[in-house]
Amino acid sequence: xTVVTQEPSLTVSPGGTVTLxxxxxxxxxxxxxxxxxFQQKPGQAPRALIYTTSNKxxxxxxxxxxxxxxxxxxxxxxxxxxxxxxxxxxxLYYNGAWVFGGGTKLTVL
Amino acid sequence: QVQxxxxxxxxxxxxxxxxxxxxxSGYTFTNYAMNWVRQAPGQGLEWxxxxxxxxxxxxxxxxxxxxFVFSLDTSVSTAYLQISSLEAEDTAVYxxxxxxxxxxxxxxxxxxLVTVSS
Numbered sequence: 001x002t003v004v005t006q007e008p009s010l011t012v013s014p015g016g017t018v019t020l021x022x023x024x025x026x027x028x029x030x031x032x033x034x035x036x037x038f039q040q041k042p043g044q045a046p047r048a049l050i051y052t053t054s055n056k057x058x059x060x061x062x063x064x065x066x067x068x069x070x071x072x073x074x075x076x077x078x079x080x081x082x083x084x085x086x087x088x089x090x091x092l093y094y095n096g097a098w099v100f101g102g103g104t105k106l107t108v109l
Numbered sequence: 110q111v112q113x114x115x116x117x118x119x120x121x122x123x124x125x126x127x128x129x130x131x132x133x134s135g136y137t138f139t140n141y142a143m144n145w146v147r148q149a150p151g152q153g154l155e156w157x158x159x160x161x162x163x164x165x166x167x168x169x170x171x172x173x174x175x176x177f178v179f180s181l182d183t184s185v186s187t188a189y190l191q192i193s194s195l196e197a198e199d200t201a202v203y204x205x206x207x208x209x210x211x212x213x214x215x216x217x218x219x220x221x222l223v224t225v226s227s
Contacts, residue, residue, distance in 0.1 A: 036214060040154075046146075051209075055211075098214075103153045
């Protein structure tokens with residue numbers, strides 16, 4: 001069974017920069033896994049942020065960026081705002097099936 | 110604008126069935142596939158599968174075969190998720206999520222809480 005692994009939790013100071021990563025149990029993550037990133041705040045539906053590694057939706061704030069880093073998909077937040085405190089999920093594609101990571105709880109403190 | 114509006118919360122007894130709806134507006138319904146995602150209380154997101162809104166052909170993820178059925182009514186731009194023989198473990202929020210032209214899961218419904226309890 002394919003497992004997608006994210007950091008369980010991260011803490012960042014307001015105005016700081018933080019990178020969340022997304023690893024695959026099958027090996028290095030490439031653009032062929034169509035990495036997606038989502039933000040979810042308590043009691044809300046997930047919101048799409050990044051698709052296919054680094055593409056932003058029209059509503060994605062400029063401070064969010066996606067990339068591949070050291071064999072993993074990565075989401076970087078630069079100039080973190082208090083409202084960025086949330087759970088972040090990555091999503092990878094495996095031959096007809098999508099698998100979500102377990103999520104990273106980002107605390108802004 | 111694109112909107113996905115899901116049906117309201119449901120409380121069901123074990124063994125019963127439930128049908129969750131996801132009504133789309135703001136775009137041509139048959140242009141984009143619809144995914145279904147489950148989130149158990151306090152847990153992460155789990156992809157259940159998707160349905161092609163062009164052909165009506167469903168694809169189910171591992172673990173979501175048998176009791177789970179995706180369907181459509183294109184005349185009212187609505188996708189459905191039906192779960193039969195409900196178990197306590199089916200208690201979760203269920204989301205529909207629409208693909209985009211070059212992306213997946215771009216638009217989400219607000220979620221439907223299904224609670225299974227005797």
